[in-house]
Amino acid sequence: MAKTLTILWRTGSMMAMDANVAVKIAKAAKEKGYTVHMFGYGEGVTAVKKGQAPKRFPNVGDELEDIAKQGVTQAVCETCFAARGFERGEEIPSAKVGSLTNDLYGFVSKSDRLVTIAR
Amino acid sequence: MAKTAFIVMKSPQELDPTHMVKRLADRSDATMILFEDGIYQALNASAAERLGKAVHEVLVSGEDLEARGFSSSDLKTGKKVGYPEIVDCIMERTDRTVTI
């Protein structure tokens, strides 16, 4: 059975390229046949906000939606999402607004590796 | 001992990652993966020398290196790699990752 990777990212969508790096690791791992989960925590949740429109920078929301089509599952921390004024339904369709206790634990407990992308 | 891949995304002016690496792993069990401004760790001579004493292998994100105007020939330590090789390191050649 293919190994499983969880990527925990905690940096915001525009404050650094961290979320984009997380996506690139996920994409490369998926292409190699691994199962890949991603969880956005803290400021990381901003990467799943629907309707991001960075004019000249990579759109990490679109990147996440693209790799979801390849089977990369995505969830973010609901408390962190609400803390930033986002409501359910404001997330990109590929991401679940979930929790550490259910979603992150679910990912991590099935994973062989955890990669943390944070400052 | 289990092998550890250390992930660094900060320049040597921001962070000397070797202090933490030495506490967490022996050199022979430690690899470092450099992303974003972390690539400067492998370009700066004194930072690269420190890395060489703390880890036995340094992988430098090729696209982050190129984006900043540098190439393999500029590296003082380590080798330029793509994401597939980074994933191999994380999933197959090491047992765990630690982000610093």
Added chain:
Amino acid sequence: MAESILVLITKPPYGLEEAFAGLRLALAMGVNGMKTTVLMLEDGVYNAVATQKPDAIAMPSNIDATKDLYAFEAPIYVVKEDLASRGIPESKLFEGLKTIEVSKIKALMAEHDIVTTF
């Protein structure tokens, strides 16, 4: 499959959300029965100071967030040398914490499947 996690807390309390977030993540793992250990090191040892008064800046308490882990038998270690280098005597720590020498960290790492850093 990961059956255990080591959460490294390297950041001090209150200025950044990192330490609190790390403690909450540890709680979420511990609640589910995963073997969970927290290691406070570097500036993370400031989270161990007993006299914190987060009310002064209307912040939630990192002491309470740490103690929430006690119910799940998640040990919380604080690095002795990092306390000493910051001039914090062990008598200043709140109850329930364990101190650990730097030389023991590699062995602690070896007891866990995965590691995350805050």
